[in-house]
Structures are given as structure tokens and as C-alpha cells.
Amino acid sequence: MKKSMMKRVAVLSAVAAAFAVLAGCGASAANKGNTASGSTIKLGVNIELSGVGGGYGEQVNNGINLAVSEINKDGGVKVGKKTYKFKTVTQDNKTATSTAASIAAQLTSKEKVSALIGPATTNAATAALSNATKASVAQVSPSATAAAYTLQKSGKVQPYAFRTAFTDDFQGTKAANFVDDTLKAKKVAILADNSNDYGKGLAAAFKKEYQGTVVATQYFQAGDKDFNAVLTSLKNKGFDALYIPGYYTEIGLIIKQARQMGINTPIVGGDGMMDPSLTKIAGAKNVTDVYYTTPFSTLSAKTDKTVANFLDAYKAKYGETASAFNALGFDSVYLIKQAIVDAKSTNSVDIAKALAKVKDLKGVTGTMTIDSKHNPEKTISVEKLVNGKAVSATTVK
Amino acid sequence: MHTAMQQIINGLSLGSIYALLALGYTMVYGIIKLINFAHGDVYMLGAFWGYFIINKYHVDFIVALLSAMIVTAFAGMLIEYLAYRPLRNSPRITALITAIGVSYFLENGMSYLFGANTRNFPQVVQQHNYTAFGISISNIQLLILVTAIILMVLLQLIIQKTKMGTAMRAVAVDQEAAALVGINPDHVISFTFGLGSALAGAAGVLIGLYYNSIDPLMGMTPGIKAFVAAVVGGIGSVPGAAIGGFLIGLLETGVQAIGLSAYKDAAVYVVLILILIVLPAGLLGKNVKEKV
8 A cells, every 4th residue: 555655646746747847947938047146146955854865955954054154254256256145045845756846946937046956865856857957057966876867868968967976886886996905805795775776776886896706695675674584694605795785774783683693794885874873773892894985084084174174164063073964065065166166157057067067176075076977076985983983984096 | 404494593583573463463353354554553662662661761671571562552452442443333444444544643653753763772681692503593582482472372371261362252253242142342352452462562672672773664564564474374363373473484584595585575475465366264264254
């Protein structure tokens, strides 16, 4: 019955999206794109503040707000001779594809924003994109990671889709390099979340790149709690490292159950397991010799001044240590700022063109260069956890 | 061979949870022919109660287990009183839809009140592993198996040897006739819900302890699988539900053991379809012809 409910919701969303598209059409007919009026550049923030992705969206939004207030305090954005301030127009898309699409239409046609940030999740970002494209406004998703988000069905790049996070392919590939070069593991077992594109994408990219032998690939579903059976069968095969792309709710349980049955090999995962709850679920002593790939490591603050400043500013404003999602939201604003400065224009079409050409922008999540598929090329870090605490970060090139 | 034995132990500990849940489905169905889809959520309530009382009052495992059973028994009776009793004489489909509604209500109500995040269950029992002949079993796995078996034996005693048990069986056979000989069916039905829900509550605490992770939607999948277990064992049959539960646990483990982990849930539902086609009454169910 759950399935049929989902189907009905999907149909309704499709209908709603269709209407939203029609609404978007009428508005953008006159002049191509939106241009700032007065001395403020409007940024539309189409973000998940509630629903399944609410936790991530909230974090991204905090990063966006910090960046905007920082830029405005430092005098704003210089475009030619004129100086503009940023103003965010934030709306909650409730992690619903239909809402994300209608918000994109509303922000571009009614609010006349020059650029869009969000949605944070791949599905919502993909749903919102068609309305952003209709209005010729660039949409920068801080954390959509599926490769398909920036691509059209034909394989050509979407002219108005950008992102700040690296793709699943990139992350899986780099994880394989890390396992090959740093851990020097010859045999790997993979246990991937197959209920979403994230786990499947990482596992596929890892397999393609990895030089050693993959002894077994097994899958689990979001919400699973018992991994004893699958871990017993993997243990029997023998491996030097375990690669488990998925989210912390299940990964925490896998680490706990693996360590309890005596699997003491290194365990490697993706940024989905980056959450303080991971250690609580797995038990601190089990989270040893555990690694994950991440766009952002707080440990790099020791050597990187940009990161150190960001961490201080975040702590001053929100009273807690910044996360990767905070950092991605923060960098998204600076990415757009760079594009506006490069374009010397506040027109959304010019901004989109300039975004595609951004090179060597120093952000808190690494130095970004936007490639031909509108993905940021940047370095990736691997954090090592011992007793539940991150002790070191390695940069993988 | 070692691996196979290890997998059987994994399967039995998983199966004992399904068995405890399946008993609740089968008892309620046996009495009022209602598939209580909210049963999996009562199990979630039990886990949350255990979480709450251990964190707040630092009680030990036995107190948490027993108090969770009492609380969920009352929750089950309350659900029956508020949601199902007013529909006692309506068509069966109405009660079934209501059960789905109650299930959604409990899941989303708990998400609203306490958040949808996964919580870590306090570890009141330290885990040790016992290893013999290369097979390891943890004290928590043993605890789950032993508790489940004790509860099942107790249940069987209640149904077979007590006055209330006799009344339950009488109402299951013919409600009106039972009422004629002086049994109050409302009391009996209420008691049945309480008993079934107490078992679900116990399963909730055991699962919390075993996996150390609880959330408001945790009852969904185990609930459906336990329902399959009840059907496999023969819905309405108490020993059948216990056997069905262990079978489903072993099946799920076996499918993963041979490397088909992506299909473990599908395998359970395939069994449901096959049983309904080949043996609709289940393994131990009575094949009763309905009169028109």
C-alpha cells in the first residue's frame, strides 16, 4: 500500500510540475533572464527545511546565510563601478519534487532572482531545474551528487545546472584510489545501499577504478537493521578492506555488527556516513580504522587559513562546529559571487555563462574549477576515525 | 559448515523477533478476523518506551522489558477500544483500512513528537561473544532466543490452561455462542490485543538492545514480514506463527548467505505469494470452508 501511495504522489507531483512549467513560460517571455534592480542582487534559495532532507537542507542554509552576511559586511559585490548587496529569498521545498519545481518558478518569475541556490537533494534539484532553465536562471545545487543532474537526456550539459559538491562518480573513483594507494588493499568486499542512486553510483565508480580484486558485492536497503547474515558470508570470502557506500543510519549498524563478529579490516565509506550519530549507533570503540571520503575536513583548518576563518566565523554565528553541508552552502554563494564579478553583470544569463568558466576559486571545500559538465573539479579528503574521532585527513589527488 | 551453522544462529535470532510479532497478528486475526496493520508500530512503541525508561530512570534490562510489555499492552487495548471496537459490526474492510490509518497515525505521530531521527538505544547489557567450534554467539543473541521462547511457552500456557485462554478460544470459534454461555467478548478481545501487543513491546526492547538503533518507522518492514510469517504458519494458529517466524528469519538469512542480499526482501514476499497459491491455509492452519 505504501508503494501505491508513492505512485500517486509521483503522478500528482508530475501534474503540479507541469502546471509550474506553464506558469514559468509566460513570465520569461519579455527579456531574457533576470537582472538586479536597485542596489541588491536577489539570490533565490530553494531549500529543504523540512521533510526527509530537512536535516541536510538546514545545514546548507546556515552556510548560505553565513556567506551572504559575510559578503555584505565586507562591502558587497562590485560589478563594474556599482556595488551591490546580496539579498536571499528563502523558501522551504519540503523535500518534495513538486514543491521544489513550483518554488523555482516562483522565485524566478515573481521575485526575479539573478541566481538560484539549492535544492540540496538530487531529486528535488532535478525537478526544479526545468523551471530555472525556462527562466534562464542558473541553479547551483550545493549537494546534489548524481552525475545526471547536470546532464540532459542526450548527454549534453544542462546550460543552467551547476553544483558545488563533487559527483558520485568522482567520489567512488577517489575512494578506489585511496584503497589502492594508501591502504594497499588487494582484495575488497563491497556492501552498498541500493535503495538510492548515491550508494549504487559510488559502488559502480569504485568497482570501475579499483585495481585489486572485488571478492563480493552485496546490497542492503535503507532501513535495514540486521547485517549479520550478509557480513558472515562476506567474512567467509576474505578481504583486506570493506567498502560501504551509504548513509550513517545503516553504516553505523554495519560497523557495529562487523566489528562484533571480528571483522577488523579497514572500513571505507562516503560522505553520507559523516554524522555524529554514526559513532553513537556503532559504539565509539568499534569506529576505529574507519575512513570516509569528504569534500571538507575540519582537520585541514590547521594548514588552511580559509577553512580556519570559516570555522571560527561559523562557530561565532551558530555556536557549533561547521559540517560539510555548511561548507558546501557557504561555497555555493562564493561561487555565484565569483561568476557575477567575472561577468561584470547581474543578468542571470551572463551569470550562468560566467559560472561555467570559473577557474581556481579557493573555497572552504577545496579549490574549484568548473569543468565542461558543470561539475567542480577539486581535491578530496579522506578522514580517518579512531575510537569515533577523526584523527587525520589525507588529501587524494 | 562453520559458516552455515553461524548463519543458522543469525537466522534464529532474527526469526525469534518475527515470531514474537507474528504471534500478535495471528491471535488478533484468530479472534476478530482483523489483520492489525498497526501491530508493527506497537513494536516501535515498545522500543521507544525502553529507550525512554532506561535513559530517564537507569533501570536494568528486565525492568525495561517488563514495563515495555505492560505499556504496550495498554497501548494495544487502547487502540482496540478507540479504533476497532466502534467498528465491530461494520464490514471487515472498514476495520482493515482503519488499521492502516492507525499505523500511519502512530508512525507520523511519533515522528512529529520525537523527530524522525534514528536514536541509539542505551546499551544496558554489555555484549560478549561465546565462541565454540568456530561458531560465535553473543549473549544478546542468546538473550533474545531465550526470552522469545519463554514468552511463547507462557503464551501457550495462557491460551491452553487458563480460563481466559479458554474464553479466547471460544470467542474465536463463535462469538455469539460464547456470549450466550456468559463470556463477554469485548473483554476477551481487549485481553487478546493486550497480550499480542505485550509480545510486540518485548520484541521492540530486544531489537533496540540488539541493533542499538530505533526510529519511528522501524516497525514498518518487520511488521509486514511478521505478517508474512503469520500467513506462512497459518493465520489464526499460534504455534504456526512461531514456526513461520523462525522460517522467515532463516529464509532471509539463507538468501543473503548465498550472495543474493539485494533480493532478501523480495524472497520473503515471493514466499507469501507461493503460500497463498499452494497452501492458502498455511502450514498449521485449519482449512475451514466458509458458508455462504
